[in-house]
Amino acid sequence: MSSKKTTSKLDEEQKVEKAVVETASSKTTTAPTAAVKKQKKEPTKEKKTKAKTATTKKTEVENKGEEEEEAYSTGKQAEINIGTIGHVDHGKSTLVKALTGTFPDTHSEELKRGITIRLGYADTDIRYCTKCPDPQKWTTQTICPHCGSETKVSRRISFVDAPGHEVLMATLLTGAAIFDGAILVIAANEKCPQAQTREHLAAMDAVGIQNIIIVQNKVELVSEEQALKNYQEIKNFVKGTVAENAPIIPMSAVHGANLDVLIKTIEEVIKTPKRDEKKDPRMFVARSFEVNKPGTPPENLLGGVLGGSILQGVLREGDEIEIIPGTRFGKKYVPIRTRITSIHAGTLGKVREAKPGGLMSIGTEIDPAYTRSDNLVGNIIGKPGKLPPVLEELTFQANLMDYVVGMSEKTKVKNLAINEQLMLNVWTAITLGVVTNIKKGNIVTVRLARPVAAEAGTRVAISRRIHERFRLIGFGIIQ
Numbered sequence: 001m002s003s004k005k006t007t008s009k010l011d012e013e014q015k016v017e018k019a020v021v022e023t024a025s026s027k028t029t030t031a032p033t034a035a036v037k038k039q040k041k042e043p044t045k046e047k048k049t050k051a052k053t054a055t056t057k058k059t060e061v062e063n064k065g066e067e068e069e070e071a072y073s074t075g076k077q078a079e080i081n082i083g084t085i086g087h088v089d090h091g092k093s094t095l096v097k098a099l100t101g102t103f104p105d106t107h108s109e110e111l112k113r114g115i116t117i118r119l120g121y122a123d124t125d126i127r128y129c130t131k132c133p134d135p136q137k138w139t140t141q142t143i144c145p146h147c148g149s150e151t152k153v154s155r156r157i158s159f160v161d162a163p164g165h166e167v168l169m170a171t172l173l174t175g176a177a178i179f180d181g182a183i184l185v186i187a188a189n190e191k192c193p194q195a196q197t198r199e200h201l202a203a204m205d206a207v208g209i210q211n212i213i214i215v216q217n218k219v220e221l222v223s224e225e226q227a228l229k230n231y232q233e234i235k236n237f238v239k240g241t242v243a244e245n246a247p248i249i250p251m252s253a254v255h256g257a258n259l260d261v262l263i264k265t266i267e268e269v270i271k272t273p274k275r276d277e278k279k280d281p282r283m284f285v286a287r288s289f290e291v292n293k294p295g296t297p298p299e300n301l302l303g304g305v306l307g308g309s310i311l312q313g314v315l316r317e318g319d320e321i322e323i324i325p326g327t328r329f330g331k332k333y334v335p336i337r338t339r340i341t342s343i344h345a346g347t348l349g350k351v352r353e354a355k356p357g358g359l360m361s362i363g364t365e366i367d368p369a370y371t372r373s374d375n376l377v378g379n380i381i382g383k384p385g386k387l388p389p390v391l392e393e394l395t396f397q398a399n400l401m402d403y404v405v406g407m408s409e410k411t412k413v414k415n416l417a418i419n420e421q422l423m424l425n426v427w428t429a430i431t432l433g434v435v436t437n438i439k440k441g442n443i444v445t446v447r448l449a450r451p452v453a454a455e456a457g458t459r460v461a462i463s464r465r466i467h468e469r470f471r472l473i474g475f476g477i478i479q
């Protein structure tokens with residue numbers, strides 16, 4: 001690589017980090033003003049447009065831009081979110097493409113640079129053939145590739161595709177907040193572990209994800225002997241971690257080799273947890289957008305869209321909702337009150353209500369300027385007055401790691417210090433903060449640059465700046 005190229009790459013990286021930190025710190029917005037136009041028509045009567053099948057793949061952007069009113073999907077919503085994690089370029093996005101048919105990198109900047117910057121997502125039905133044996137019976141296709149018979153749906157799954165680049169740990173942690181399980185992708189043609197292989201696995205520990213499957217990817221690039229050596233490296237690396245007993249599946253994501261074994265393993269290892277639909281709804285915002293194309297006349301503008309996942313309860317079209325901490329008005333954050341104008345269940349399409357699990361997005365009456373460019377990531381959505389408190393200060397019990405795992409050099413994690421600046425991830429929110437107090441038993445108080453909604457027992461991922469970059473150093477439990 002020429003030195004010029006190295007310099008420009010560094011500049012790029014600094015830009016990305018700046019963006020991440022900016023999101024994490026202060027953002028100047030004004031309070032929500034008058035709502036924009038309601039979604040075209042009141043969504044009461046179902047239009048007789050062509051019924052969409054469960055396998056139709058459309059992005060929300062495309063859906064919203066359609067002139068004709070979209071029909072409600074008859075398919076079943078995704079039940080769980082599975083994250084893809086691992087070092088840069090090890091094949092996470094390619095694996096999601098192999099599983100769902102959709103390459104999750106949708107932003108042009110990502111495609112240009114060839115790395116995932118934001119969270120990508122895609123859904124698929126997990127299906128099985130009733131005539132073929134295990135594991136060949138497992139597929140995502142409607143027709144069995146082995147015997148040609150029609151397959152049956154087991155359940156629908158959302159994939160949250162995380163970026164592997166070291167400056168994008170904050171994005172990974174935002175995504176991890178809504179994972180039910182994770183696939184750790186490790187390339188067989190590189191020594192294991194690479195820096196973010198370690199850091200991402202530590203992140204699963206920090207946010208409390210236990211259901212992990214390891215994909216040993218790109219195996220077609222190495223000899224059998226090298227593959228075995230790499231397998232041993234993986235085994236040694238996971239020893240003593242949350243992934244100690246995780247299944248390791250050799251694969252070639254580009255060729256879809258061993259996909260049936262992976263699907264079978266997903267069914268066995270990452271089960272749908274019990275959800276409570278009766279509780280007050282709570283949705284974590286992991287992405288936020290504006291879906292209007294440039295030049296849309298004001299009377300046709302659609303309100304801001306929020307994407308994420310519901311932890312508990314049900315959200316319905318037409319519901320009055322509150323979004324906290326909301327948006328900044330002067331020095332304070334004010335909650336946003338709005339109404340749900342539409343719901344999309346991942347790539348399944350439009351639905352009347354959304355249940356816990358799986359990725360979904362809601363259309364609102366908020367001015368889209370507030371939701372543009374992931375501006376509202378980290379917020380929590382629920383019924384007005386029924387959400388956890390918004391805190392300007394967090395007190396948590398800190399559990400620090402022995403060593404910093406995100407770098408190639410081995411560095412000990414020093415104790416936290418008064419006045420030290422930290423980056424904290426709380427559910428999908430990211431904030432900077434300053435340590436103001438440390439009590440016996442590692443009970444740490446941090447004054448936040450930006451308030452977060454949280455309650456006792458919530459986990460906090462703790463990162464500190466080391467050599468100009470935030471590195472994960474441990475986690476805390478809010479007191």
Ligand SMILES: Nc1nc2c(ncn2[C@@H]2O[C@H](COP(=O)(O)OP(=O)(O)OP(=O)(O)O)[C@@H](O)[C@H]2O)c(=O)[nH]1
Nearest residue numbers: 088089090091092093094115116164218252253254
């Ligand atoms: N030979 C081979 N190449 C693969 C395989 N899987 C992925 N690749 C290639 O590896 C490169 C990186 O793949 P991605 O899927 O973008 O990797 P990623 O882990 O999503 O990368 P980031 O999002 O940037 O962290 C691409 O050129 C892929 O075509 C595989 O099984 N075999």
Ligand SMILES: [Mg+2]
Nearest residue numbers: 092093115116
């Ligand atoms: Mg990727």
Ligand SMILES: [Zn+2]
Nearest residue numbers: 129132144147
């Ligand atoms: Zn079959």
